[in-house]
């Protein structure tokens with residue numbers, strides 16, 4: 001790309017003048033690049049206007065998960081969860097991102113017990129003692145939000161309840177590492193330390209991702225890693241952290257439906273997810 005002048009149209013497609021759009025951010029990134037010695041994609045940081053749109057979509061995503069939490073119970077089917085999520089989302093002028101993503105057939109992912117992620121809602125009935133992840137992603141005014149929570153159905157075993165708690169702690173440990181100039185390796189390291197320190201394993205076949213203007217953007221967010229390695233965090237980046245933690249092996253397999261990811265040893269898996277904004281001083285949990 002040739003160097004843009006202040007009054008040229010910005011490269012990002014907004015139609016605005018460069019000086020009113022990405023000019024300051026580009027200068028900021030150029031500065032960092034000189035220090036770190038490698039190049040950083042120019043679209044890794046959102047504009048303030050984009051952040052505002054993403055924030056609204058994430059708020060709706062949060063509200064959907066709250067709504068699910070009020071209704072989910074023993075005896076309902078995952079198809080019913082799908083209907084709740086779909087109807088609530090469209091009633092709020094948004095679209096459920098999973099529906100028609102690739103060939104995903106439903107509006108939400110529901111992942112029970114040994115299902116790691118991407119479970120497809122069906123006539124499966126939730127029973128006492130199940131642990132289920134509900135993963136909601138909204139598109140509101142073109143902006144994406146993505147979050148998931150675990151729900152414990154009735155009374156679950158101590159090992160299931162402990163797993164759900166530890167996986168939530170893993171998300172929190174990851175989030176605590178988010179601030180400008182830390183790296184994705186810092187947060188992967190923190191998550192891996194916590195999980196493995198307590199005898200659990202971290203799924204490495206799936207990870208978090210940039211999110212906001214698209215459902216899945218760069219960078220890939222691994223939930224394992226080494227301190228100081230990987231992509232550097234900069235203000236106005238938005239990405240998910242969504243560690244999948246297993247009681248047994250971290251290995252994964254995909255069922256014949258081409259979506260449902262399960263543990264290969266049948267052990268329980270648990271996941272919590274937030275969309276996170278990197279701020280000037282740390283982070284904001286958008287969902």
Ligand code: MF3
Nearest residue numbers: 098101104109118135137146
């Ligand atoms: N919401 C999932 C994530 O956290 C992605 C689901 S893709 C789908 O990245 F097609 F299964 F919905």
Ligand code: CO
Nearest residue numbers: 146208240242
């Ligand atoms: Co996600």
